[in-house]
Amino acid sequence: MNTHASYQQLLRQSGLARIDAQVLLLHVCQQSRAWLIAHGDDPALSEHASAFAALAQRRRHGEPVAYLVGEREFFGRSFRVTPDVLIPRPDTELLVELALARAAKGARIVDLGTGSGCIPVTLHCERPDLAVSAVDVSPAALAVARENASRLGAKVAFAQSDWYTALARQVFDIIVSNPPYIEQHDPHLAQGDLRFEPRGALTDEGDGLIHLRRIVAGAPVHLQPGGWLLLEHGFDQGEACRQLLAEAGFTQIATCRDLGDNDRVTLGQLVHPEDCPR
Ligand code: GLN
Secondary structure, eight states, rough: OTTOOHHHHHHHHOOOOOHHHHHHHHHHHHHHHHHHHHHHBOOOOOOHHHHHHHHHHHTTTTTOOOHHEEEEEETTEEOOOTTOOOOOOHHHHHHHHHHHHHHHHEEEEESSSSOHHHHHOOOOOOHHTEEEEEEEEEHHHHHHHHHHHHTTTOOEEEEEOSGGGGGGTEEEEEEEEEOOOOTOOOOOGSSGGGGSHHHHHHSSSSOOHHHHHHHHHHHHHHHEEEEEEEOOOOOOOOOHHHHHHHHTEEEEEEEOOOTTTEHHHHHHHEOOOOGOOO
């Protein structure tokens, strides 16, 4: 082992994808990319080299970079993440954008199954006029979400709740959720980052629609007439979600595609009871 390796040599020798190696090294050194450009050929400090070697080893065993560095960027902001929460995905930015586009001034929005809190915190940072709430069944996840809200200065009312159970008679203008929608035998659960994420945040241990059904079924009671429900789901669940929304009395139902051109978010508007055909 060359103890006088330069920072660039450490990156090359790590056996990791270059971007992963760079993120881990910059985390260890607490430096920016610009610093690496200026100092890449300097001999690495030994404490940097050893801390980087330890993280690189964990990464080679598959641990997600986001858990190793404790953060992930979402909608241009850095969120703290731990193995208690799902790692925020770029796909979910679509859900946030669609919600923002439908939120009137002062709208009340709730995020069901908030995990890291990336959705409600982003909503309030983007639009401080919104009254944002968020729930999660996991106290450990809520602790992470609260930390993110306080770090980013977002005002979010958090509560521990199994979907709607703790929301009593609260009514919202918009309900959003990125629930666990992966089918229990989906091979992706045993691959990549997903192996290290909370299983309960990924799968419903059933057909993938169990939580989506519960969220749709409970939504009319908690939505203002004319309110919106927006659901993130799997690439092959758009049709099922549109049907669930139609059966629950929603209108303006549509499915939107993510950056990878996959069906990703289905939304609908609750009609006024007097307009409802049933
Ligand atoms: N709402 C969080 C996110 O979108 C967590 C979702 C989840 O755990 N299923 O990242």
